[in-house]
Amino acid sequence: MTRALSWFLSLLALGALGLMLGIFTWQSGPVWQAEGIGYLTGGRWFFRQHQFGALPMIYGSVVVSLVALFLAAPIGLGAAVFTAEYLPPRARMPVKTLIELLAGIPSVVYGLLGILLLRDWVYERFARFDPLSGDTLLTAGVLLAVMILPTIVTLGDDALRAVPAAQRRAARALGLLRAESILHVVLPQARRGLGAALLLATGRALGETVAVFLVVGRQDNNLPSPWYSLRPLLESGQMLTTKLGGAETHIAWSDPVHWAAIVGLGLILLALTGALALFGAAFGRRSDA
Amino acid sequence: MRKLTDVGVAIVAGCCALISVGLLVGLVAVIAARGAPALSWSFFTGQIRLVGAAGGIFWNLVGTLILLVTACAACTPLAVGIALLERVWLTGERRRSWLRTALYAMNGLPSVLFGLFGFILFVQWLGWGKSWLAGGLVLALSMLPTVTLALIERLRAIPARYVEAAAAAGLNRAQIVWAVLLPQARGGLITGTLLGLARAAGETAPIMFTATIFAGATFPTAIRDSPVLSLPYHIFILAQDSFDPAVGTRLWGAALVLLGLVFSLSLLALPGRLKQHEEAHG
């Protein structure tokens, strides 16, 4: 009886997950039919004209996440090295707890802080590039960097601590300095776990909706030209998540193709974040095998 | 040269840690400083007036509470079921590994997707319109991996000798579950649930499609077309045109209260986590 109950509940939960996948795939069908591969590669999204190209949003999501990673990874990994290698044991628990607590700040609160603190700062700092407002992809990227910082520190710390103490001891006993044991013994052995930490943090960044919604500008069809130009960073942009969180989702229901396009964005997001989560888990677990 | 590297690495690592902690603590301080003036008894017990420029957040708190309780009630049996499946009923490490992988993948999914799913399933297909129940169920889904993984860890940490003693006394697996595993894992379930709730309390995306509106709702009386107010959504809407100064302080006050709620839930989970940590490393 207990066994049957466990199976039932598990299948209910996993069934919900499967249902979600199924619904997203099925309901996005019409837009794949209408646009084909152009859905992913098209750079124009004008829903009234039934033109649906998701590339600007994919670009927005990816570039904002990369900016966040670029800013947060060095600081986060440095902080992780500090907590794992330099912090005395009695201070570890309080500091780790503090960082995990701070990781729990809700995204809407971050959004509020972004509006207050970050918008004007970006607008003024980059004034010579003549931005139209402080709501840009860069603003979103910087905000996201602060949001994923605690995640990187916590997961990075775990990865470094997974390296056995005997390795550090053996290195120090040879006469190596602490920094040398960190650089030549601990970091190389923690590579896998640190990579997993960054992958998981990137996944979090890609999926963030509300905080970036408030500061990214939500301007469609912003693609760089030429492709390597950094100009869009200082312009308002759109991300997969911010489009989903916007008004279109509510009004698209009545139009099958429009709705399919919206759900399709969800499917792309699901594929990207799901893949990152899976890679991150696989990467990380092999390091402690 | 070597000495220089040694000192350099220490300094760089220390600075990074200082930046990380200082930045985040500073942000909390900003929220506290700006939001504290708004806190008062009437703020907590009054309802919104003048589109947020006056009044309090009472019904927002009620709404959030309703959503969290629903989420907790829906999530707990599912999490227990999955955890038991993984630890007790599934045979073969490969199948367990698959299950855990599915959970890790689910853990990485953005909450906005669960919101979209809830919109399609509950709001449209089942015709509920915006409903507190839909919001609670969607939050339960988004919390599920957190709680389940915490519970699996806790079950894994139960010393084998308890299970062996019970088996030697003649109990079958189901009886062992009720007699040994579940009572021992209760602490882990509570801890995991608190952590999941802490995350869910701050979520806006799942509920903005399915359950919440900005103003006008009080206590829901049915399932269909029974939205609730909520704290995160309140902040979200007001943040989008935050130029009215009267709104300003109240907005920060709401943010401070939300922060307090999330932190309290996390801190409540702390004793359980410390105990688990000690048992594992002690």
Add this chain to the structure above:
Amino acid sequence: MAECCPNPEPSTRAPLIEAIGLSVHAAGRPILRDVSLAVHRSQVFGLIGPSGAGKTTLLRSLNRLNDLIPGLRVSGEVTLHGASIYASGTDPNALRARVGMLFQQPVVFPTSIEENVLFGAKRLRHLPRSERPALTEHALREAALWDEVKDRLRTPASALSVGQQQRLCLARVLAVRPEVILMDEPTSALDPRSTQAIEELILRLKAVHTIVIVTHNVAQARRITDWIACVCVRDGAGEVVESACCDAVLGDPQCREVLDYLAQVPA
């Protein structure tokens, strides 16, 4: 000093390493109390005694590896060539290059055999590429491992057997050219054949290096040590209850604790 023990050579009469009144506390609880011993050049100095008496702590006090454990307080003095190693201003890292250590469980780094051997040597000082193969060969020969690995220096060290890994760790220490080698039960994790190989190594190495070895194996002590100090627990802390040449301690122990210990341990 027992009557039968030979005096150390006049030219090396001053001890190489000396502990004078060494005491170690952890969180208020004493681990070692008032330990005094003297290790002379080219001696194999054995530390025996029951588990938990503090032998490993004593050993680690000689190369300041205890510094890495927070909460340990060391008082008293330890000198190397007459100079205190705990004096403020002394560099513990340089000390550890001169006083090397071999652990009970071999700890190889997850790189190639060659990389392992050179790990410390190439970072402690500038080691030109041209000198590296020669140093690798010399260290591996000294550790009696060269013939077994000379064709696979680039292969991972983790593929070696436990006995080979321990000899690799020894080669790694030898590559740094220490004066003293501390060994913490180096053969207790090994099979008899590897144990014998290491014991023969120690007897050969003592011509050039000085060795302090912690061992549980009384027969091993009898085979390889010149001088023995017995560390036993008295009044809650480890103390050196007897220190004399090997034959004196094992043949005719003076202390009651040593007698008890030797009676328990199968010789």
